[in-house]
Amino acid sequence: MTDQLPDAIVAGPKGPALDLLHIVQINEEIKSVVAVAFKINIMALNAIFLAKRAGTAALGFGVLSNELRSFSSQLRETMLSLNALIHASVDGVSAMLQDSRYNDILERAVVLASKNKHLQEVIEQRENATDQFRSKLSGLRRALRSSVDDAYRLVELGGVLAKSAKIEAAYGAGFSSSLSQVSGEFDGIVEEIRTSLDTLRKSSFFRG
Numbered sequence: 001m002t003d004q005l006p007d008a009i010v011a012g013p014k015g016p017a018l019d020l021l022h023i024v025q026i027n028e029e030i031k032s033v034v035a036v037a038f039k040i041n042i043m044a045l046n047a048i049f050l051a052k053r054a055g056t057a058a059l060g061f062g063v064l065s066n067e068l069r070s071f072s073s074q075l076r077e078t079m080l081s082l083n084a085l086i087h088a089s090v091d092g093v094s095a096m097l098q099d100s101r102y103n104d105i106l107e108r109a110v111v112l113a114s115k116n117k118h119l120q121e122v123i124e125q126r127e128n129a130t131d132q133f134r135s136k137l138s139g140l141r142r143a144l145r146s147s148v149d150d151a152y153r154l155v156e157l158g159g160v161l162a163k164s165a166k167i168e169a170a171y172g173a174g175f176s177s178s179l180s181q182v183s184g185e186f187d188g189i190v191e192e193i194r195t196s197l198d199t200l201r202k203s204s205f206f207r208g
Contacts (some may be wrong), residue, residue, distance in 0.1 A: 016097035022205035026070040044069035056173035060168040162186040
């Protein structure tokens with residue numbers, strides 16, 4: 001005979017518990033983007049030194065490398081600024097989870113003492129508190145999504161810089177091959193970040 005798993009396990013987490021899972025996934029994706037942004041910064045420094053070695057033939061490439069370094073710093077700051085919203089969201093979802101559990105207990109109590117006037121008043125108060133929790137969490141969802149969208153637009157700019165660097169690399173004379181390799185790596189990494197942010201934007205947390 002096959003053991004039957006409880007419905008809660010089969011169905012998986014729901015409501016606030018599912019939101020908490022989504023937030024953890026968002027946070028992991030953010031940390032990944034921050035790490036890659038740091039890598040761009042190191043690559044940009046190396047590209048700047050390479051451009052200096054190439055001399056006047058790589059002036060445009062050097063300028064774009066500087067811009068890419070600035071882009072990586074802005075991106076890291078933008079992603080790190082999301083930490084405050086992540087922590088606030090965790091607090092908000094945790095409060096909702098606790099509130100949901102408390103309401104479940106009250107609902108069971110209502111069944112046992114349906115005519116208890118004091119209990120009914122407590123339930124009404126809890127309903128008001130639940131509405132406030134939902135409203136606050138809804139605001140955090142919008143703020144976090146807006147910040148992710150801002151980061152995505154910044155990465156769009158980074159993509160333009162990376163592609164422009166690929167064009168400039170062709171004018172690097174004897175260094176064109178090395179410059180093209182570096183610019184290709186820039187383009188690949190920016191695309192990797194774009195993919196990560198696109199995943200973030202599609203998170204089910206923002207549809208809650």
